[in-house]
Amino acid sequence: MLNLEQLQGAVAVAKQQFALILKKYPNLIPKKVHIPQIPYLVIALPGEQIWIDCSPRDILNKIPAMVIDSSAKTKGLALLTRIKILERQAKADADVKQLMNEFEQLVAQLQYDGKYQVEIRFKYLAYEQIWELQVDDLIDRNLTPQGKANIRIVLGTLARFVPDQKAG
Secondary structure, eight states, X not given: OBOHHHHHHHHHHHHHHHHHHHHHOGGGSOSSOSSOOOOEXXXXXXXXXXXXTOOHHHHHHHOGGGBOOSHHHHHHHHHHHHHHHHHHTTXXXXXXXXXXXXXXXXXXXXXXXXXXXXXXXXXXXOHHHHHHHTTOTTSOTTTSOOSTTOOOEEEEEHHHHSTTOOOO
16 A cells, blocks of 8 residues: 555656666667657556556546545545536536645545556557567566567556565
């Protein structure tokens, strides 16, 4: 279980490791493309993923299973439902703002599942580099499927990246 501060710390450490990967494997980013197709990080488990920089609101909306069941999660989900309804109906901004303030106060009580994984997603497939990366020490080789039929690269679990608590 991770609190918000630990989650944010884990994300920061994972992003540092990702920067090392991009430096070590520059061909993961194509040179002759008008729009950069830079690989990016997600937090994922099979069937679920979210962009690594998503807010607690987005996490609770898009992959609520990542948030540990608690009264704070239940209240947070209820608040988000009420906010969505008011936003759809274009109701009073003051009401939405008050509910958002309540949600923001609740965020510190939420706990996150540390078994979710930090994974790289590719817009451009530099297969040779991806295959080299599969066996690199910068990634979790136990969680990353090995072989040329696979392009899934797992850096590790969120729990692994928590500063001062890298086991788990």
